[in-house]
Amino acid sequence: MNKFKFLSVALLASVTVTQAQDLNQAKKEIDAEKYQNAKNTLKSIIKANPSEGEAFFLLGNVYLYQNVADSAKMTYQSGLSAKDYAHYNNIGLGQIDLNEGNVVAAKTKFAAAINEKRRKDFAEYIYVARAYMNADKPDYKAALTTLDFAKEKNGQEPQVLLAYGDAYYGDKNQNAAYSAYRNAFQADNSLIRAKMQLGVLLKGAKAYTEAVAAYQGVVDTNPTYGPVYRELAETYYYWGLNVPGRQEQYFKEALGYYEKYLQNTDYSLASRMRHADFLILTKDYKALEVEANKMKELDKVNPRILRYLGYSAYQNGNFDVAISSLQDFIGGGTNKVISLDHFYLGLSNIKKSIGADGVTVNATLFDKGIADVKKAVEMEESVTSDIGPVGVFLYEQKLYKQAAALLEIATTNPKSNGYLYDNYYLGNAIYFDNTKPGIVKDTVALKKADIAFGNVITASPDTQDVYLSRARTNSLLEDDKAMIMYYQQYIDIVTKKGEAELAKPSVKAKLIECYNTMAAGYANFDKPKAKEYFQKTLALDPANGYATQSLGILNK
Structure with a gap:
């Protein structure tokens, strides 16, 4: 009997060591x-030993x-x-509370988990700090406060130092993050x-070569450490954005490293989704469509695949x-909808609204598209930077x-990359819409055009043609002065630019327009x-019939 007891204890110890090794793995x-x-x-x-609470938590x-x-919560x-270590799971449930915006419930669960820890333990503090950092709306200050208890x-x-590094990095304290990471590795x-x-x-810090x-x-x-290839991919992506003329080359490098990331992780659906997100960033929509269809084979019900199919189908012209x-x-009800979802849905309806003749427009579809684009901008103002090209396409x-309806949304964000051009095209779109034969002049819209041209002038006062456009618009508004x-x-x-500029035929024609209309x-x-300016026209174009006829009338 004693021998049996001894063997049981030895076997239990062996199982415990094996489970610890598996947890570390x-x-x-x-x-x-x-x-x-x-x-x-x-x-x-968990199947071998359902008493291992940390395995459930991880x-x-x-x-x-x-x-x-949902699976995490269950x-x-x-x-x-x-x-064993059941209390760790309260930390996970607390993070879900944070994601749902229930901070009070989260703190209650975190406190319950910490109260269960043994006197010398500190892992609970690390896990709580990471819950604060990994939440949908991270709270790095709370993470740092929690880590101070682990530090005691x-x-x-090393894991405490690593967590400090992540918390300092999230809190934008780069120097402290560097020290913590360095010390953790040492x-x-x-x-x-x-x-x-x-x-x-x-x-x-945009030190891409050093990175x-x-x-x-x-x-x-x-x-074989996969995450480093993901970081290399992201670094080359940002490098490409910040170095003129290198974007295509660096994006290609980035995509190559992302493929290495997949090779060195597990080609799981989650990894493929990260890859799909990256393909969106690099605007490789052909590859995205291929990836989305591969993911659909792996999981036909995962809703995020619909997002990738939607984005790639729009970019590849398959609007339906x-x-x-x-x-x-x-x-879908439970899906986390982001601004780009509404943005691409809106643009798809707008593109689909245009008839095969390129002239007729389905007003119902177009208005539906505009509503979704507006919703996208309400959710994230930065998407205005991508509206302009579609507005120019319509123009x-x-x-x-x-075009004006879409560009008006684009110009609501003065920080947009295309703010100047979007205003210019907005003004011209309104102007030309009001010069169509038989059109009833829309003075409210024309005043918007005048403001749009004013925005361009404020941002770039040397853009000479915008003054012509603004003058033409005020002519339609019958504001002569x-x-x-x-x-x-x-x-x-x-x-002011001199004789070379004045000698250009296009400039000469515009000067004649100026003098005659003035x-x-x-x-x-x-x-x-009036006579003085008609004479200016005739100095440039002695045969100008409008100036000659008008002077004749004025001289009577």
């Missing part, structure tokens, strides 16, 4: 972003990383019944993420697929009223001035 897989592998490992641990975390909140709740227990523990040189994060700091060199150091240490995919995604199709003033400002700008305006209240 799962933690390494999570760190390496091999989430499918980690899920398989953790499910095996599995719930993986579900949260993959944005599967896993945490199951983990509360485990014999063991301030030199304390444990197997902590490859800490070494990688030193490169992330350089990327954030790539830092990542190469990680690759040299561990060439885009509309049906995005309507299904937005209408070039001579669909001026529709404003019309004369803006034509004169055009004349002043081109005259003269016609002056004729209403200053006939000598």
Whole structure:
């Protein structure tokens, strides 16, 4: 009997050691972003020993990383019944509370978990801090305060230092983050993420050459560590955005590194989705459509795949697929809808509203599209930067009223990259829409055009043709004095540029327009001035019939 008891104890110890090894393996897989592998490992641990509460907690975390909140919640709740470390699962449930905006409930659960810890333990503090950092709306100050308690227990523990680095980085304290990451790696040189994060700091400082060199150091240490290739991809993406003339080259580099990321993680649906997100950033919509269809084969019901299909279908001109995919995604009820979802749905309806002849417009579809674009801008103002090209497309199709409706939304954001051009095209779209034969003049819209041209002048006073456009608009508004003033400002700008500018045939034709229209305006209240400006026209074009005829009338 005693021998049997001894063997039982020995067997139990062996199982405990094995489970600890498996948990460490799962933690390494999570760190390496091999989430499918980690899920398989953790499910095996739970199946073999349902009393292992930390396994439930880590599995719930993986579900949260993959944005599967329902599965995460069920896993945490199951983990509360485990014999060992069940209290960790309250931390996971607390993060879900944070995601739902219930901070009070989250803090209650965090406190309950911490109250269950043993005297010398500090892991609970790290996990709570990470819950604050990983929440949909991170609270880095709360994370740092929580980590101070862990520091009291063991301030030199590498995982504490790594968590400090992440919290300082999120709190935009780059110097403190650098020290924490450096110290974490020095304390444990197997902590490859800490070494990688030193490169992330350089990327954030736009020191792209140095960042790539830092990542190469990680690759040299561990060439199969997947996350470093994701960081290389993102670094080359930002590098391409910030270096004129290198975007195509660096985006190609970025996409190559993202493929290496997939190769060194697990090609799971979650990894593919991160890849799909990156393809959106780099605007590789052909590849996105291929990736979306591969993901659909893996999981036909995952709603995010509808988003990727919608985006890629829009960009590839398949508006029916885009509309049906995005309507299904937005209408899913529980899906986290972002501004781009409404944006692409809106643009798809706008593009579909244009008839095959390029002239007729389905007003119902167009108005529906405008409503979604407005909703997108309400959710995230920065999407206005991508409205302009569609507005210009409509403008070039001579669909001026529709172009103006879209460009008016684009110009609501003065910080938009295309603010100047969007205002210019908005003003011209309204102007040309009001010069169509038989049109009833819309003075309210023309006043908007005048304001739009004024915005261009304020931002770029040397843009000479905008003064012509503003003068023409005020001519339609029958404001002779404003019309004369803006034509004169055009004349002043081109005259200042010298004889070479004045000799250009296009400029000469515009000067004739200025003089003739100004003269016609002056004729209403200053006939000598009117004669003077018709004479200016004849000095440039002695055979100008309008000026000759008008002078004849004025001289009677």
